[in-house]
Amino acid sequence: MAEIISYEHVDVSYNGQLMVQDIxxxxxxxxxxGIVGESGSGKSTLLKAALGMLGKDGLVTRGDIYYEGRDLPDLPPEELRAISGSGIGMIFQNAGASFCPIRTVGVQLQEMMEAKGHKDKGQIEKAAMELLEKFGFAEPKRILQSYPFELSGGMQQRVGVAAAMLLKPKLLLADEPTSALDVTVQKQVIEEMLLARQLFGTAIILVTHNMGVVRAMADKMLVMQGGRAMEYGKTVEVMANPSSPYTRKLLDAMPRLRR
Ligand SMILES: Nc1ncnc2c1ncn2[C@@H]1O[C@H](COP(=O)(O)OP(=O)(O)OP(=O)(O)O)[C@@H](O)[C@H]1O
Ligand SMILES: [Mg+2]
Structure with missing residues (x-):
């Protein structure tokens, strides 16, 4: 299978201090x-490293991150910006907060698409409506005409996922996309991401604290601790036969599995 993204022995440092090692x-x-691991273990750092979002103190100090044959940490900022959104989409914990409060969802989707070189407003609106409909929104027009505050937090997050998919990225980076949501809405957001994969073949890197979510949707899993990989492999294999005590502890903490 052709690889969409490949991290090879990646180290990341902040202020010269090594925080992520050999991933x-x-x-x-x-x-x-699915990426799991305790707070501060480097999960978000791994996602940010792909799109050069480590901030002024952060740097990929060793290794490569290949996306479609290009080594991302080597690319100039303008090339990374071109890939960001269109090739690699991102969803954060609080997508609602990334919408501007004083402009409608529709206007903001227009702006996002225009920034990526799509100029035909009618076409953009049509694409947005179709996508929202595919994702099960009963009244796409109403969503587009809404201000963010008129939508619930869960609805905002679901619209955020749909918005990311409007650019048809090959890869979606999702950093705890469901952590701020209650359980029923969590399930809807997970289902929406699974549908994105089904409809568009999108690959997804999902950071989560929820092992149940990993079990339900991840083909592979990576367990991080203190900036290192404790475990990496097919989810079914890791869960059936964890090799590190830390992974075993995480698995023991989740509701009993029928292995
Ligand atoms: N901009 C930064 N400058 C300095 N150190 C940073 C910066 N961002 C993150 N770190 C440090 O890097 C380490 C990894 O942080 P990261 O945010 O990747 O963890 P995480 O696994 O995503 O944690 P959480 O589950 O709490 O989101 C932490 O020790 C953190 O303090
Ligand atoms: Mg994080």
Whole structure:
């Protein structure tokens, strides 16, 4: 299978201090990787490293992150910006907060698409309506005409996922996309991401604290601790036969599995 993204022995430092060490994994089209691990173990750092979002103090100090044959940490900012959104989409914990409060959802989707070179407003609106409909929104027009505050937090997050998919990225980076939501809405957002994979073959890297979510949707999983990979492999294999005590502890903490 052709790989969409491949991390090879990646180190990341902040202010010269090594925070993520020797991380390798790869994903093919439509594959989902779940990343779990304690707070501060480097999960978000791994996602940010792909799109050069480590801030002024952060740097990939060793290794490669290949996306479609290009080594992302080597690319100039303008090339990364071109890939960001169109090739690699991102969803954060609080997508609602990334919408501007004083402009409608529709206007903001227009702006996002225009920034990526799509100029035909009618075409953009049509695409947005179709996509929202595919994702099960009963009244797409109403969503587009809404201000963010008129939508619930869960609805905002679901619209955020749909918005990311408007650019048809090959890879979606999702950093705890469901952590702020209640359980029923969590399930809807997870289902929406699975549908994105099904409809568009999107590969997904999902950071989550929820092992149940990993079990339900991830083909592969990576367990992080203190900036290192404790475990990496097919989810079914890791869960059936964890090799590190830390992974075993995480698995023991989740509701009993029928192995
Ligand atoms: N901009 C930064 N400058 C300095 N140190 C940073 C910066 N961002 C993150 N770190 C440090 O890097 C380490 C990894 O942080 P990261 O945010 O990747 O963890 P995480 O696994 O996503 O944690 P959480 O589950 O709490 O979101 C932490 O020790 C953190 O303090
Ligand atoms: Mg994080």
């Amino acid at each position: 390798s994994f790869s994903l093919g089209q439509g594959e989902i990787l």
